Amino acid sequence: MALTTKGRATRQRIIEGAAAYLRGDEPAGVTLDDIRAITGTSKSQIFHYFPDGKEELFLAVARHEADRVLDDQQPHLGALTSWAAWERWRDSVVARYRAQGRHCPLGTLMGQVGSTPGAHEVVSTLLGQWQAHVRKGIGDMQAAGLVRESVDADRVAAAFIAGIQGGVQVLMSTGHVGHLEAVLDTLIDYLRG
Amino acid sequence: MALTTKGRATRQRIIEGAAAYLRGDEPAGVTLDDIRAITGTSKSQIFHYFPDGKEELFLAVARHEADRVLDDQQPHLGALTSWAAWERWRDSVVARYRAQGRHCPLGTLMGQVGSTPGAHEVVSTLLGQWQAHVRKGIGDMQAAGLVRESVDADRVAAAFIAGIQGGVQVLMSTGHVGHLEAVLDTLIDYLRG
Known part of the structure; x- marks a missing residue:
């Protein structure tokens, strides 16, 4: 239209x-x-x-809320070019979801629109864009000689996405942000080598 | 009663x-x-x-299904005392959730019983027991000199739980097991050092 x-x-x-x-x-x-x-x-x-x-x-x-998820992580997510930037990004993710707490607007909306192709597309697009940002950050760190070349950037970016999703899910059912922090810190430690 | x-x-x-x-x-x-x-x-x-x-x-x-989640990972989950055991456990988790695909009986049930204290207790108990097994595995590997002492076993066990939850969540919305594999492999790599 x-x-x-x-x-x-x-x-x-x-x-x-x-x-x-x-x-x-x-x-x-x-x-x-x-x-x-x-x-x-x-x-x-x-x-x-x-x-x-x-x-x-x-x-x-839902599409509008998905865009907000990424906007809330900027400018850090788009410029993961130093360890300080990774730490600022990590803190912004934790702060965002700590503030959100047990109520996830996007998750609840997805529960409403259900398993339609349109709903799947919103989730896939969000996760794909999110992962591409992290992937680019790892590549930039490798180009700068700050992360070893042997790190599989695609695989580790996927691990970050899975870890964040799961950390948020645990936060929503327990009210505690510890799992989200643990997985982000462990994966950043992995990148540091 | x-x-x-x-x-x-x-x-x-x-x-x-x-x-x-x-x-x-x-x-x-x-x-x-x-x-x-x-x-x-x-x-x-x-x-x-x-x-x-x-x-x-x-x-x-839901409690019955939660017990099955752990049973399906045995005997591997209870004896993470060698790298071969970790790989067998990793494979059993991936196989279980690949077979389950987009339909998660426990997740759907939790959606039904909602955010009651009882529902939260089922989830907390499951995640707590699961994490304790992984925690013990990391400790056993450290005692055997296979994992460096500087690894924070509590934090990495929490990272595994978050990663698995998120990997399964991505599998349920996309149909692909790649994120679950990526986070398990990356965290096991982290333990290998």
Whole structure:
């Protein structure tokens, strides 16, 4: 659907309003009427921008939240070129998820949109971009002679992604950030050699 | 509740029947009547053994599934005393979760029983026991002079648990086992030094 500048702005306003609302609540019981009321839009506007209704809107919100996950780690994630940068990135990840605590807006949304191809694509895209940043950081450290050449950058970047996901999952079920810290610190130690 | 030997056997039969049934299906729509039909028990029997009803039964099933998670990794997990043992354990974890694929019986059950204290206790107990086994393995390797003393066994054991949880989570959303393999291999490499 080709949108005018004004149309794009309205669509974005709906997404951001819905995201803010869903972040503060359990989205299971949230209806399109709630979203209409919060964002001050009409039913026909909602269906103009999201013809497939609630699932399409929730998916757009999930994509918006996924972008925030990476934004929250910048500028560190995009410039992992020194050990100090790795430590700052590590701290920003821990701080972000400690603040988030047991409530994961993206995870809850994914639970709502379920196992649709669109939902899988949001997760794959996020994890792929995240991993590419870490992969590039390891490559940059190798180019600078700070990480040994024998380190398999692809494999270790995948290990970071798995570790962060699992650390956050443990945090969400136990309330403790220790596992997230442990896996980040161990993998950075591995890079230091 | 003190049960006779026969009572314990009946209770266990209900749990195992329910577990097998829930493993093959999405439990969201499963009712106590379904469980009664499958296990050939009466309503009064179900409520005798599980006075709080469905949630209590599902929690007992979750506990049963959590025990299976560790059993499936034995005898390797309990005797991580050589590099060959670590590799066999690594392979058994990957094989277990590859076979399970996108469907995680314990995860789905936990989604059903939600964030009750009982549900958190099942997860904490499982992760704690799992981590204690890995912790003991690292300690045994250090005692045998196979892992350097400077390795923080508690921290690395926590990193393994986070990494496995995250690797399985990525497997469930992408269908690929690569992240699980990457984090296990990287952490074992870290232990090898």
